[in-house]
Amino acid sequence: MKQLLFTITLCLFLIQTDASAQWFGKKKKQKEKNKTEKPKGDFKEYKEIIKGDVKSDEGLFTTHQIDDKLYYEIPFNKLEEDLLLVSRIVKLPDNFGGGYINAGSKVNEQVVRWYKRDKNIDLKVISFQNVSDEDSPIYKSVEANNFFPILYSCKIEAINPDSTAYLVDVSSLFTDEVSAINAMPDRLRKSYKVKRLDKSRSYIASAKSFPENIEVQHLMTYDAGDPPGRDQAGTISMLLNQSMILLPEDKMQPRLADDRVGWFTIQKYDYNSEKLKSDDYELIRRWRLVPKDIEAYKRGELVEPVKPIVYYLDPATPEKWRPYFKQGIEDWNVAFEEAGFKNAIIAKDPPTKEEDPEFSPEDVRYSVVRYVATTTRNAVGPSVSDPRTGEIIESDIIWYHNHLRSYRNRYMIEAGAQKESARTLETPEAEIGEMMRMVIAHEVGHALGLPHNMKASSAYPTDSLRSASFTQEYGLTPSIMDYARVNYVAQPEDEGVRLIRMMGPYDKYSVNWGYRYIPEAKSKEDEKPILDDWILEKAGNPWYEFGSGYGVADPRANRESLGDDHVKASEYGLANLKKVVPNLVEWTSQKGQDYSELAEVYRELGYMWWGYNRHVIANIGGIYETRKTADQEGVVYEHVPASIQREALAFLNEHAFTNHEWLLNKGILQRIEDAGAIERVKSLQVRAMKSLLDEDRILRMVENESLNGSEAYTVLEMLEDLRKGIFSELYKGQAVDAYRRNLQRTFVELAASQIAKLDAEEKRNNEVIISDIIPLMRAELEQLKSDITSSRYRTSDKMSRIHWNDLLARIENSFSE
Template sequence: MKHIITTCLFLIYTTGFCYPTNTSLQGNKTTVQNSDLVPFITSLIEGNQLYLEIPRRILNQPIIFVRYDNKYDHKYMQVIWSKLEDKILLKVPSITSTAGIILPIKPKLILSDNILAIFPIEKAKSEGDKYRINITSLLLEQNIPWSQGFSETAVPQISMVLDSANMDKEVVIKIRKGVLMDQAKISLPMYFSFCALGEPMKARPYDFRMGFFNEKLLDIPYGVENRRANIMRWRLEKDDEDQAISRPKNPITFVMSPDIPKKWRPYVKAGIEEWLPAFEEAGFRDALVVKEVDSLSEWQAHSINTSVIYWGDSLRLRGSEFGVFGGTVGTIVDERTGEILKGDIYMAISREEYSERYFVKSAPLDIRAQKFPFPDDLLGELYQTMVAHEAGHVFGLMDANFGKFSYPIDLISNVDWVNTMGHTPSVMNYTRSNNIAQPEDSIPPSLLIQKVGPMDHYNIRWAYTQFPAGTSPKEERAALELIIRQQDSIPWYRYDYGGHESIGPARMNEVIVTRNPVKSTEMALKNLKRVVELIPEVCNDQKDNARLERLYAKTLEVWFDQMMYVGSLIGGYDIHYKSINQTGNMYVPIPSETQDDALDFLFMNAFNLPEWLIRPEFYKKIKYSTFPDKLLEYQQRLLFELLEAKRTKRFEYLESLEGYEGALPMYLTKLQYGLFNDLESLHSSVKPRNQELQMTYIEKLISMVQQERETITAARKAFAYSDYTKGYIMEQLMILKDRIQNGLDNKKVNASLGHWHLCLEKLNTI
């Protein structure tokens, strides 16, 4: 689902191995109720100065240094404390991954460690094997390089240390730090922690054919390459290794923030527990625990031991009633192995926004959605699916493109199929609710909403299955490969990273992806027309037209997503990630007849629009101008997509395959003919919208031909048109010029005369 960060998903990677403790506040000092502690770092505050006592036994031992601020991405780094003469050094080491690779301090920098800070030992106050240091300036004044490119300007004058808590193998510090934000001085509450790392867990190697994050998200490019890396996953170990299904020694535990309204808590819990059967398939019973608490201390919330489900604060801000859609997560991961130790979920979606998005998708199929506000049971189900999606991220799974372009369209309307398989194979897909079933199919409303699906079970089984003691690495690799090879016979087990190129239907989002995109879209458009008819009724009680305009705008957005989905067939491929020793190709071209059908569909439905979409009855009451015309923008964006360089390059490649000879010129000819079919009936006027599309097309082709050669570096030519394509584009411009000129010369054109002269004038510039 789209996140507040849309697409930037904030996933944070740090490490730690600590134990929770009970804390209480006494005045301005935090005390910890904990006995028999193994000596770890302790903190104390004197005045506005923060001191740490560093035991000798933890010197040169791996520690995690974490920052929690007003962002969702808990910043982190692995550090070590060391002693040099009368100073204590805080160092950032390079990390040796169990995948057999070193994670450098900075890319391509060969350096065993870097000094982050140097602290004089407070000799007068150091006792025995403990060294006291003052770290106030590190937290309040220093610009700590949390990640590549991170920078902030500190404002020490409005910074102060507030409190700290000493816990078993963890110390948490609370401050207010002044920073410069948009040229304003802002004092932000922040928490920092130092936490000890335990023994590395047994890792699972990264495989590009599965949809898991690696231990350091931005360190390697995702795609069709297996670099040395470990996937992100929790340390789940069977309590009874002799049992096929056993409870884990330490289940994955979430705490629901007390600010989650009580009426939504059962749905939040259910969103997590949807994953329980998937973990059972991996051999773990009761692998997930969700706790409801009446209070949650700031120290517990900012401990590496507590994974919290938050209710978004942004929902209380003015202007957040609409447009806030989705959630995000913050995970803390041991980069040595990929072990996830903390996974926070942030629910940040407004009731109104979620309701309206569901309305334009599924209101014709769900009577509960035909009146605002939605009943609590429907909204609760929507919250549940959002939590289930975010939980997938916390378990290590990536977004989107899980098992798409695999379900037969006829089965999406089959109640038994949908009840078992869902309308999409994974809750991680950006598929939303079912909008292609028809009212007469009588799909129960509860089955319209996304759920944890068969591919989610498959992924968890691959990532979390624990192999019996004595299993050799070779045997383990073979067993994991057997699971992956199930993709050969079960297409909805296939994963596709996606990247930045929509090379086929499996990479499309916001639509129900079936094996028949044209038919799917035809069915979706029927429901979209029903939605437009419902809009006035659900807005009758409003004192303004804001809801009506929002619903219409969201309807147009759904329409555009569907058109892009059909367009993905053109020059597109069916995708199945494979290693070189697997039979068959990774990219199988969409049949040429299917591509032709898709282009015909776009001519009929995208470039010649029905009146119910352009000018619904209700819109006449509130419009006074053609400005702004969002629908025209969508049409132009679709046209640009059909002409993008990446698509023409795919057509160039297709021409080398049997059955696709001459694919590029045939495609360009058909596209131009369809856009200018008005030239076949020159006595008829060209609709204003079509005039703008035709001129947009001409200007785009001219810019393609006139594109300068900026580089010869292959990797930088993604948006560069080849000379081969330019030649065919020039040919199309010449043909179009001749057709228009002949029509004018022979006086066959007596309608939209000015438009055709403008087109000709533009064509004469090249």
């Protein structure tokens, strides 16, 4: 999953809501004073300002548009109230930000409060990261070290007729360049050579006030030397939407996060902790779901929530795809039923003007699945949450139109060997619709608070993915939040096997853990023992384990992989690819069209071939991570068994570092290019080899040997196995073809570059590198030099002898530099 979202460091989304601790900066006495104090000061008469052709709208604040001016009436009782300010893009130039910033993209979200200061009103950004009991001595220090910055300031112009609100001119908040809410980050400003904001072509387009939010749209125009897309005016214009939402006074009870169950979180630090440090912990981000009938809920009956989660479809969504989008949204009701709720999430068509004249996808009262007409091939599921409690307030799922192309291609490549209907560029509507449905379900999962669970794909036995009964009941992985899109393990003879991912048991488990209402718990601390018990009930079952796949060396958390045996799964995947390649010309050819579709699908097939190798490589020097708390038996980290690592290296020698005649299909290559096949295969093999010889991987293997001795798969053993595989022609006295010569040169270059890189770091930092990597790489090149010297004349092939002599020279040169 993954959109360009940028934030300012001033905005942090954290909260403490216990009775024992106040979130920093919210003094109840001051708030009450602001509600009751009488306005003072010499201001203009209200009627002198609000007159003539005025567009007024009553709501959270009454707004007035007069010509190019925008006024707010800020009620006295809304001063120092928590408001969430969400900035979104409504319209923008083609290909802005490389295509990953689109209509509906969120620019920023931050909590703000309006404060009165003499004759001014200040808008401050509020942080909930650091908290302390207001009555404790340390509160003064927390207050002094967390001073709230002023985002915007304006003068009080007048007081409204019934003396309940200050009238302020907020025009410049939307027409000047306020960095916290604009959509032109520094990197794009530099890339597009932006000179300035042109105020003559920037203006407020509309302002609407609703009971709990204000929506302002404003157009920003920048002078740019190198604007994106096909712009001919030398400018970049964007229409932005600013939502100011009143956060609920009745705050949702937060739920403590636990990294054994995957959730998006917000972090906080409590300085009133009795521990000898600040108490840092995280709260999960989730929607507020409360059963209508708590007694029935307690009895175990399925109960509707007081306020269900509602998603509207974008009016721009093509009619034929709407049923699949709705299914993808409402698929989550199965998981919510596990948590005791029925009809917890509802999908609706966009209302007509007659049904709801105020409906707008930019209005935060509506969560929308947006359909974006761009060439971007992606989908995302962001959300907006209350930083005090983690309550999700609204979200917009974004589907980019050309993501259809991604799934069309993938289906042909990974399912073409098994299913006849996948062997076309015109994927049948029911099948592409099912894929779209599952993409939407995946993105809704993010919007419900669930991150990627890349570990889920390793939970099922690989051969179970060839079983029709198993896959139809349990899907391809226990979680739809993994990146397991198409069942490439299934073989042509496996009839009835499910080929497209679906929701699984982990999804039901995680939703139950995060959303089940616990009536007896009066605080987040009360909930913790219950939540811990739910985790321990599933402990040891890989179906219910979580692993993000980011920042760890656990091969079980591979992206795009399937099954618990990566070698076997990749062998199945490669067997299918070898059946697909000879048919690609036929499957992609269209009368009167060129071979661009063939070239695209063929390139993507090569990347999938690399992916199958990547899944296997991850096992070498890999470390299993099983998240546990101190009260659970066993360790958290374990090195991958030596037998699995040896099997992985043997797979690579057989399938990655060989001559790929099946991939270098003459019938394809002669239709899509005049040259480049050798270089393309080399680049994929180099990628695999670089990954295998990665410095961090080698260091993990060295550490494994020091910890586990003879039980470890050592670096020396791995390098010897790799060398004998890559240079097998040398040891067998055989001729070396062009593809293998490329690969062998690459091995020498990579080993030499590791030495050169670390030597350079040593000299630059004036320190001795004590890592084993330099001596290992030197020893490997020395051994190879000796082997080439003694065996290079065993072949009569002249080109091979030239090649061996060249390698000797390269090795000598690497030692002399």
